[in-house]
Amino acid sequence: MSYVENGKEFNRDTNYIETRITADGRDGYPVEPGRYRLVAARACPWAHRTIIVRRLLGLEDVISLGIPGPTHDESSWNFDEEPGGVDAVLKVNRLQEAYFARYRDYPRGITVPAIVEIATGQVVTNNYPQITLDFSTEWTQYHREGAPDLYPEALRGEIDEVAELVFRDVNNGVYRCGFAGTQQAYDKAYEQLFARLDWLAGRLTDQRYLVGETITEADIRLFTTLVRFDAVYHGHFKCNRSKLSEIPVLWDYVRDLFQTPGFGDTVDFDHIKRHYYEVHTDIDPTSIVPKGPDLHGWLEPHGRESLGGRPFGDGTPPPPPKAEEVVPADHWVPAQVPL
Structure with missing residues (x-):
């Protein structure tokens, strides 16, 4: 799988799906327990952040977690280490299916972390810096007792x-x-x-x-x-x-x-x-x-x-x-x- 472009400096594509899950639901996706699934590979440092924040804030029973395997091909992360190679909740083999469910011809990389709306099977966002901030600021109603303030105003x-x-x-x-x-x-x-x-x-x-x-x-x-x-x-x-x-x-x-x-x-x-x-x-x-x-x-x-x-x-x-x-x-x- 090629990441190195000869003669060029590495530039990360930071254009993500900017839809947010918020308390007021202004983007059409309100905070709601059980509605969303976080897909976050343990291998990936960007996804790892979301796993840590979700755990520190006690959101495990509010936002479920799907864990892809550690490897992927040029097209998608997959669930090859799960029984039958299928995510237990989303019932898909590849995370790509959630992206295509929302954007038929999604042109960018299939990245983790991604939050998927369970009922529709559609990706909501993969904007990893915003995901953790929103866990801290938009999901406060569902934080565990004793949850730390990870983003004090x-x-x-x-x-x-x-x-x-x-x-x-x-x-x-x-x-x-x-x-x-x-x-x-x-x-x-x-x-x-x-x-x-x-x-x-x-x-x-x-x-x-x-x-x-x-x-x-x-x-x-x-x-x-x-x-x-x-x-x-x-x-x-x-x-x-x-x-x-x-x-x-x-x-x-x-x-x-x-x-x-x-x-x-x-x-x-x-x-x-x-x-x-x-x-x-x-x-x-x-x-x-x-x-x-x-x-x-x-x-x-x-x-x-x-x-x-x-x-x-x-x-x-x-x-x-x-x-x-x-x-x-x-x-x-x-x-x-x-x-």
Whole structure:
């Protein structure tokens, strides 16, 4: 599957389906329990954000979750690891069917996360940055008791500013390294990535979280890239100045989040590695999935409690994941983390 265009810099298509699910239903899709299904591959960092936010806010019984397999072809993510290769609720083999149900000739990529209206089988939105913000601000009536405020109004300007820098240089920066079509494009992305990681390490040296005293949307957006860094981005995407585990502040920071309920228990290293190494055949033509890295370091103490901060603010940790959403034991079990 080709992602690298020789002679070109990687540019992400950020034109998404902008329909929103809101409390007032102004786009025709009102907030309503049981009406929608979130389709989110555990392999994908952009989808992983939605899984974490849904869990932290306690929306599991309100918005169901469909999990595609870790690989896909040029046309669509699919449900090949589900019984019969079919999503249990949407009754489709491929996510593409939900896109085509709404847009007969949908011209862009079939991406996750996507929210699908169950009754019609039609995709509502795949605008992943807005999905998590709407989970926090539009679905408040259905948040669990003790749900944290992941997007506090007083800090939204700073959260947005930090998140934009993280997206440009880190979230998307690793892809700009991996899919660079020229040496010049790769060199530029590489320098920007590690300059931003150094900036983040400096910011996090004396504060536990990116913005304020609690976990916010900004931390979630950074976490899903950092948790994949040593497993795939360091080698597969040539982001190899240093491993994350060799940047002490960021390594402690990401393990702090990993050991927080709602983070590590949503990580599937098996799906992550299989996706990148099997799908990106222009980078890894043999599709050989590496055995490493050793994952035991994720369980080691991080010591960041000494910086203060309250992970959930005035809220509480989420309960354990629903049985049907637990990461399979043979994918390495984050539940072993001493939560």
